[in-house]
Amino acid sequence: MAGSVKRLYGPAAVTAGNVAVYDPPAAGAILTEILVTNVTGTAATITLAIGTTATPANCFLNGISVPASDTLRIPIYLPLLDADVINVIGGIASALNLTLSGVDLT
DSSP, rough: OOOEEEEEEEEEEESSSOOOEOOTTTTTTEEEEEEEEEEESSSSEEEEESSSSSSSTEEEEEEEEEOOOOOOEEEEEEOOOOOOOOOESSSTSSSEEEEEEEEOOO
């Protein structure tokens, strides 16, 4: 398996709406780490899903709370195919910054 370890997305602010943040290349990718930093003084939630929109059926993180002024590090091993777009929803607009790291298989 060829590929390179890299930052796949971010760091970037998370909006309150459902937004596509990462579309893997045709060869696929492997998501290995999720970093979510709360830049406010209030706890905020984040939801991550695979698909065109975040629904309960395709969420792999659903409403996870990130404490005020804290960072949540989630090690993960999630293979992504060409069409496995990652979508994010923040509970409070611009309260969270998201960074995704992994292996780009191109």
